[in-house]
Amino acid sequence: MKTLKLFTLCIAIFGLTVAAFAQNDLNLPDVSQAAEVKQRIALTDITITYHRPLVNGRKIWGALVPYGKVWRAGANENTTIEFSDPVSVEGQQLAKGIYGLHMIPNPDSWTVIFSKTNTAWGSYSYKQDEDALRVNVKPRALAEMKEALEFEFEDLKPESTAVVLKWEKLGVPFSVSIKDSDQTLQNIRAQLKGRGQFTWQALDEGAQFCLTRKINLDEALRWADASVQNEERFDNLSTKADILKALNRPDEAKAAWSHALEIATAVQLYSYGRRLQGEKRGADAMEIFQAVAKRFPQTVYGHLAEARIKSAAGDFAGAAAEATEAQNATPTDAQKQSIKALIDRLQSKQDINK
Incomplete structure (x- = not known):
């Protein structure tokens, strides 16, 4: 009985000791600090969460990061990449979701791995049969040294971007499109x-x-x-x-x-004409400006329309005179300044439609 009581007391003391240690855990800065980058392409969000190890005078490629072995593409926990919608990576389909991001470096070619497991610590528990996708890419030299590892989005277009891992003097890009x-x-x-x-x-x-x-x-x-x-x-x-x-x-x-x-009001018609110019439909825009000038003469937009018509015809003096009339008719200082910029261009014999 005494033995049982002593055992129970020891367990209780051990539990209190563990609890005390747990309560004293400190929240200290990571040597490789946490980071997150995010980019939207159209309506699709791409989010990369990772840690940023430093070069710190070490040889990185083929040494600290061995060739031919799976690497966590960062430090500490899994580097993860999240897609809010289905995407194509290097032309291959990938469903929306959060993926563990791993890489296999080699001197001339890298393998980028998107793993279905995204909660691991580093790449220690990585399993190839959990891959969602693998793609091969070419590394490239960087013009500037990157002391801290980072991910960047480059070559941003309406439907695509390049995700680039950069560290030391090496960049590893892979394309993402939607x-x-x-x-x-x-x-x-x-x-x-x-x-x-x-x-x-x-x-x-x-x-x-x-x-x-x-x-x-x-x-x-x-x-x-x-x-x-x-x-x-x-x-x-x-x-x-x-x-x-x-x-x-x-x-x-x-x-x-x-x-x-x-x-249509004068401003609606004139704005529509300007939109047509933005769409490279110059002839259609001139028809609209003619309609504005005819329907709304002696107004700000009537004069501006005439200025654009005359400018297109090379009559810069006449266009400047019309723009000056528009400037005199407008009630706001902001619009006066905007029109002044047009007048300055016309006085320099520049076509304000270009």
């Missing part, structure tokens, strides 16, 4: 099942997205019609006209455009 149009269309459809279906703006934006990319035009026309039904505006009528034109339905496009012109 199907922007498909994903965005799904997102638009989902939003238009909610409150967006009751506003003219959301439906018009969805139609504009398709029109700009020349995709899904039949559905875009339905969205444009629904937008007009919610509230008839120059914006959605002009969208509808452009979609009908893209669908090769010229008579309907002309009717929609005529109605859009009837209800």
Whole structure:
């Protein structure tokens, strides 16, 4: 009995000792500090969480990080990479999710591994049968020394980017791309099942997205019609006209455009002309400016439209005079300054449409 009591007392003391030690654990800085980088491509988020070891005068490649062996691509816990939507990595499909990111370095070629296990400590428990994807990439020399390991996003485009691990004097890039149009269309459809279906703006934006990319035009026309039904505006009528034109339905496009012109304000028409210029549709833009000048003479936008028409014709003096009239007519200092910049260009005989 005494032996049992003594054993129980020892266990209790041991438990208290362990608890005391546990309570005294300190939250101290990591030698390899934690970091996170994030990049959005269209509607897809890419997030990399990792630790940043230092070179600290050591030989890295083929020494601290051996060739031919799986490496954690960082320090401490798993380096992880998260994709909020399905992506392509080096042209190969990868589902959305959080992956453990590992690499196998070699002098001329690296293997980048996306593991289904993302909670491991380093690469010690890595198993190849848990791979979601492997891709081979080429390392490249860096122009500058990177003392601390880092991940960066380079060559950013609307539907792709390059993820680059950089450490010491070496960079290891791999490409990530998405199907922007498909994903965005799904997102638009989902939003238009909610409150967006009751506003003219959301439906018009969805139609504009398709029109700009020349995709899904039949559905875009339905969205444009629904937008007009919610509230008839120059914006959605002009969208509808452009979609009908893209669908090769010229008579309907002309009717929609005529109605859009009837209800357009000066600023709406002028802004539409500027948008056409941004889309490299200069001839169409000039037709709009002519309509503005005809319908809204002696107004700020009427004079600005005339200035652009005359500038395109090489009449810089006449264009400068029209721009000066516009400057005198505008009520705001900000717009006066903006127009002054146009006048300065015209006085230097520069075409303000370019």
